[in-house]
Amino acid sequence: MIKVDKVSKYFGGVKAVDGVSFEVEEQENLILLGTSGCGKTTTLKMINRLIEPTQGCIYIHGKNIMEQQPEILRRGIGYVLQNNGLFPHYTVAQNIAVVPNLLKWDKQKTEKRTAELMEKLHLDASYLNIYPNELSGGQQQRIGLARALVSDPPVLLMDEPFGALDNVTRSKIHAEFKALDELKRKTIIMVTHDVQEAFELGDRICLMDKGKIVQSGTPAQLLFNPVNDFVKDFLKHQRLQLEFKAIKLIDLWELLPELNKEAKASSFDAGTNLWEALESFKFNNGETINISKDQNQVKTVSFEQLMTAFYQYKNHQAHE
Amino acid sequence: MNEQQQTLWQFMQQQAGKLQEQTLQHIGLTFISLCIAVLVGLPLGILIVRKKQLSGIVLGIAGVLQTIPSIALLGFMIPLLGIGPKPAIVALLLYALLPIIRNTYTGILGVDAAVKEAAVAMGMSKWQILFKVELPLAMPVIFAGIRTATVINVGVATLASLIAAGGLGEFIFGGISLNNTNMILAGAIPSALLAVIFDLLLSMVQKVSFKKLKRVVYAFPVLLIVLCLFYIIPAKSEGKLTAGFTPEFMGRQDGDLGLRSKYGLKIHTIVISDAVMYKAAFEKHLDVISGYSTDGRLKAYDLVVLDDDKHIFPPYYAAPIVRDDVLKKFPDLEPTLNLLSGKINDSVMTVLNYRTDYLHQSPERVAKDFLVANKLWRPERGGNDGIVRIGSKIFGEQYILANMYSMLIKGYTDHEVSTKTGLGGTKICFDALTNNQIDFYPEYTGTGLLAILQASPEIINEVTVNKDSTYNYVQRQFESKYQIKWLKPIGFNNAYALMMRQQQARKLGIKTISNLKQFLDKK
Ligand SMILES: Nc1ncnc2c1ncn2[C@@H]1O[C@H](COP(=O)(O)OP(=O)(O)OP(=O)(O)O)[C@@H](O)[C@H]1O
Ligand SMILES: [Mg+2]
Numbered sequence: 001m002i003k004v005d006k007v008s009k010y011f012g013g014v015k016a017v018d019g020v021s022f023e024v025e026e027q028e029n030l031i032l033l034g035t036s037g038c039g040k041t042t043t044l045k046m047i048n049r050l051i052e053p054t055q056g057c058i059y060i061h062g063k064n065i066m067e068q069q070p071e072i073l074r075r076g077i078g079y080v081l082q083n084n085g086l087f088p089h090y091t092v093a094q095n096i097a098v099v100p101n102l103l104k105w106d107k108q109k110t111e112k113r114t115a116e117l118m119e120k121l122h123l124d125a126s127y128l129n130i131y132p133n134e135l136s137g138g139q140q141q142r143i144g145l146a147r148a149l150v151s152d153p154p155v156l157l158m159d160e161p162f163g164a165l166d167n168v169t170r171s172k173i174h175a176e177f178k179a180l181d182e183l184k185r186k187t188i189i190m191v192t193h194d195v196q197e198a199f200e201l202g203d204r205i206c207l208m209d210k211g212k213i214v215q216s217g218t219p220a221q222l223l224f225n226p227v228n229d230f231v232k233d234f235l236k237h238q239r240l241q242l243e244f245k246a247i248k249l250i251d252l253w254e255l256l257p258e259l260n261k262e263a264k265a266s267s268f269d270a271g272t273n274l275w276e277a278l279e280s281f282k283f284n285n286g287e288t289i290n291i292s293k294d295q296n297q298v299k300t301v302s303f304e305q306l307m308t309a310f311y312q313y314k315n316h317q318a319h320e
Numbered sequence: 321m322n323e324q325q326q327t328l329w330q331f332m333q334q335q336a337g338k339l340q341e342q343t344l345q346h347i348g349l350t351f352i353s354l355c356i357a358v359l360v361g362l363p364l365g366i367l368i369v370r371k372k373q374l375s376g377i378v379l380g381i382a383g384v385l386q387t388i389p390s391i392a393l394l395g396f397m398i399p400l401l402g403i404g405p406k407p408a409i410v411a412l413l414l415y416a417l418l419p420i421i422r423n424t425y426t427g428i429l430g431v432d433a434a435v436k437e438a439a440v441a442m443g444m445s446k447w448q449i450l451f452k453v454e455l456p457l458a459m460p461v462i463f464a465g466i467r468t469a470t471v472i473n474v475g476v477a478t479l480a481s482l483i484a485a486g487g488l489g490e491f492i493f494g495g496i497s498l499n500n501t502n503m504i505l506a507g508a509i510p511s512a513l514l515a516v517i518f519d520l521l522l523s524m525v526q527k528v529s530f531k532k533l534k535r536v537v538y539a540f541p542v543l544l545i546v547l548c549l550f551y552i553i554p555a556k557s558e559g560k561l562t563a564g565f566t567p568e569f570m571g572r573q574d575g576d577l578g579l580r581s582k583y584g585l586k587i588h589t590i591v592i593s594d595a596v597m598y599k600a601a602f603e604k605h606l607d608v609i610s611g612y613s614t615d616g617r618l619k620a621y622d623l624v625v626l627d628d629d630k631h632i633f634p635p636y637y638a639a640p641i642v643r644d645d646v647l648k649k650f651p652d653l654e655p656t657l658n659l660l661s662g663k664i665n666d667s668v669m670t671v672l673n674y675r676t677d678y679l680h681q682s683p684e685r686v687a688k689d690f691l692v693a694n695k696l697w698r699p700e701r702g703g704n705d706g707i708v709r710i711g712s713k714i715f716g717e718q719y720i721l722a723n724m725y726s727m728l729i730k731g732y733t734d735h736e737v738s739t740k741t742g743l744g745g746t747k748i749c750f751d752a753l754t755n756n757q758i759d760f761y762p763e764y765t766g767t768g769l770l771a772i773l774q775a776s777p778e779i780i781n782e783v784t785v786n787k788d789s790t791y792n793y794v795q796r797q798f799e800s801k802y803q804i805k806w807l808k809p810i811g812f813n814n815a816y817a818l819m820m821r822q823q824q825a826r827k828l829g830i831k832t833i834s835n836l837k838q839f840l841d842k843k
Binding site: 048050070071072073074075077079081082083084085086087088089090098099102131147 | 432434435437438439440441442443444445448453456457530531533
């Protein structure tokens with residue numbers, strides 16, 4: 001879907017990005033992770049040609065982006081900025097309608113789509129006629145997301161979209177983000193320097209340092225098979241939480257006891273990560289959850305059983 | 321105070337037609353130049369945002385233009401564009417450019433980088449970004465620039481009257497020359513009001529919310545154009561000859577008013593500053609001007625004085641006028657100042673003026689050369705017996721006289737001298753004298769009679785029949801009214817005169833003002 005091939009960007013003598021290659025699959029969520037100044041933003045902006053690469057090629061749908069007119073290319077790529085970049089002189093509705101107007105949509109279509117998005121993003125329709133500065137940071141960020149999604153572009157680029165939000169708001173938006181069907185269909189490249197966020201939202205992660213990719217892979221690969229000490233050190237902080245987020249219920253499936261389905265318990269798909277499942281326990285005695293795999297297989301497990309399986313899994317990884 | 325206000329009010333009512341015309345001209349001048357300045361400055365500002373390497377040069381040039389004194393800038397315009405509205409508008413436009421270019425530039429650069437980046441990333445084109453994002457967001461800053469430019473223009477536009485472009489300056493400068501406070505105020509108050517009103521209106525525009533911005537952006541140009549239409553460009557002469565008269569001359573009985581009443585002279589007339597009038601006549605922008613009979617430029621520009629065959633111009637014999645208390649304090653001052661009396665006639669004064677005004681010799685040198693040639697010069701005695709303060713008006717002849725007096729006092733007495741030259745017009749000089757800021761200055765009998773004493777027409781008719789009766793009258797009046805003494809006349813008569821280019825006058829056979837009238841009356 002997106003292929004970045006040996007791309008470099010030099011600002012004078014500074015090698016902001018230095019020979020980076022990666023691919024993103026259709027509907028995949030790739031995270032560019034790294035410390036400040038390692039070249040994440042520069043890499044991202046080369047994909048919609050806000051920055052022209054010094055070397056290398058980038059392909060979207062197999063087409064070299066350098067061969068397309070930049071305005072046309074950009075209208076097919078959603079872009080969300082850290083401090084939202086909403087137009088302060090436009091109302092919320094006008095802000096969302098920028099791209100539809102560029103695409104010459106008729107008014108009704110734009111209005112209908114706007115209303116749909118406002119609902120999906122839990123935004124009150126009364127906000128449509130006010131100006132961005134009258135909204136909270138979290139609301140503004142959602143409008144920024146709506147603006148990027150309105151024309152339903154297949155690709156979404158996000159540069160620290162939740163960086164400016166407080167922790168509570170951020171985890172709330174994370175949850176909504178994962179639940180949003182609009183986003184499930186999209187190929188997303190997201191920049192962050194927050195490891196937890198990367199593990200929570202990313203299908204795969206490219207860990208960058210000094211303009212180069214140090215390691216790319218699934219969260220679990222980075223966590224359990226780090227290629228060097230840099231990767232290990234980078235993930236050292238709150239490691240247990242990262243492990244919970246990196247491991248999915250399906251990874252533990254074989255290690256969980258066969259137990260019959262219990263009707264009352266809440267139910268999780270096997271694709272869910274362990275962190276989310278553990279978080280749902282309310283610590284009543286004898287509490288269990290249902291895990292369903294491939295729609296027909298179900299296992300009912302308790303908190304202790306999940307933890308036991310987790311340690312077994314880790315042992316297993318360590319000896320592999 | 322109350323009486324003063326009343327008379328000002330009466331003056332304004334009496335001159336309502338003129339006042340309205342001048343105000344409209346003033347507004348028109350301000351906004352025509354502003355319009356053009358916006359049309360030029362806005363694109364230039366945008367250009368230097370796009371091409372930053374040009375920004376230094378463009379802002380630099382606009383900045384330098386702004387530092388040129390307005391009178392000088394108007395002066396530069398005359399050889400290029402002549403006189404009248406054209407050079408005035410160009411000069412105003414040049415002043416208005418800097419704030420508009422600079423604010424457009426900083427306004428656009430000041431737009432939040434994240435907003436611009438979002439616009440680019442959504443696929444807007446350069447022009448779409450300019451018109452939909454950059455300009456609207458820079459608008460408050462740009463309006464601030466337009467506001468500054470407007471206030472500057474309302475002020476500078478008063479000077480437009482000096483080069484025959486009309487406006488409220490006609491009253492202001494006429495009033496200063498004529499020592500007529502009401503006339504000054506009739507020009508100054510409306511122009512100050514205009515500045516305040518436009519400043520206020522534009523500050524409201526500047527603070528307008530984004531919601532109303534669109535309406536303002538459309539309404540503003542329309543309003544500008546309407547305001548421009550106020551300027552009914554002074555109609556170009558249909559007659560054969562064009563006259564240029566100073567604002568002072570226009571308002572005087574012994575000026576334009578007398579020309580009309582006594583000679584019945586009807587000539588297309590524009591108002592212009594004395595500083596540029598002679599040159600404009602020389603360059604054929606004007607045919608007849610009101611000048612001074614001893615002006616050095618008469619010689620420099622080859623002009624001739626038309627004979628005042630009906631004697632409307634009263635005598636203007638120059639003499640030092642001194643406060644009585646000064647003469648008492650410095651008893652040797654009077655004989656020293658009188659050393660010059662009878663020594664300088666019209667043609668001598670014209671040559672002296674020619675040397676300073678046209679050959680640009682220093683008044684000091686011209687004064688010394690004259691004193692030495694007439695065996696009046698003595699080396700300084702270097703005494704320290706009190707300071708005598710000499711004043712002078714703001715033109716060459718007065719500088720020369722002030723220098724001569726200074727040298728005489730230093731050579732013949734033990735007093736020190738301080739000179740306060742360039743005290744503007746008659747009013748400023750005379751007020752300085754009565755308020756004990758200077759001790760004496762050279763004044764002219766006619767000015768004393770008309771501008772300072774403001775004698776009634778009957779008295780004027782009575783005393784201007786010859787130079788002595790004028791001198792005697794002002795001497796008596798000044799003594800009793802102000803305790804100021806007129807010393808002996810210096811000898812020359814710097815009277816008003818109508819003048820034309822020598823060549824043209826000869827060709828048309830015009831020697832007297834009556835000849836001129838006859839020529840104009842011929843169909
Ligand atoms: N326009 C530019 N001109 C010069 N140097 C730049 C420019 N943009 C970025 N750089 C440099 O390139 C390097 C990478 O910058 P980049 O913005 O990609 O970092 P980042 O990983 O996004 O960092 P952060 O997490 O702080 O946003 C930095 O050293 C930065 O100083
Ligand atoms: Mg960045």
